[in-house]
Amino acid sequence: MLQNGVSILHDKARPHIGAPVVALLEKYGWERLEHPPYSPDLSPPDFDLFPKLKEPLRGIRFPNLDILNEEVSRRIRELNKDGVLCGIQALPKRWQSCIDKQGDYIEGL
Incomplete structure (x- = not known):
């Protein structure tokens, strides 16, 4: 890469x-x-990482921040090992879609 x-x-x-x-x-x-200071359409963590990370952690209460940090780090390593975190590679397609839609929201690419 x-x-x-x-x-x-x-x-x-x-x-x-x-x-x-x-x-x-x-x-x-x-x-x-x-990219703009905040653009959910163009931010790989917002459209790639966070949805994949939130689902398996939904509803779990962590007793402290250290345990939360360990679990989030473990999940990210697990996702990355499987090759499903490809948000950076999807950016050119998302940029073009944003241009084509003249800045309108482009969820679901």
């Missing part, structure tokens, strides 16, 4: 556009993919 280089997806939050960060990304030749 890294054969074609590294692409970083982030918004224009201050830490992402600071001179040291920009210089480091340019130094390594990493491509920056930008």
Whole structure:
């Protein structure tokens, strides 16, 4: 997957556009993919990770944050191992659909 280089997806939050960060990304030749500060149509965690993560955890009460963190991390590793977290690869299709619909909501791609 890294054969074609590294692409970083982030918004224009201050830490992402600071001179040291920009210089480091340019130094390594990493491509920056930008999206609006919040866009559920174009945010891989919102349309890819969170729905797949929420379903198996729905209704479970965790006694503390450490146990919650362990369980969420375990579930993410499990999902990623199975190759079902492919939100980044789906972004070009979602971008084009958003353009085609002139910014209207595009759930269900």
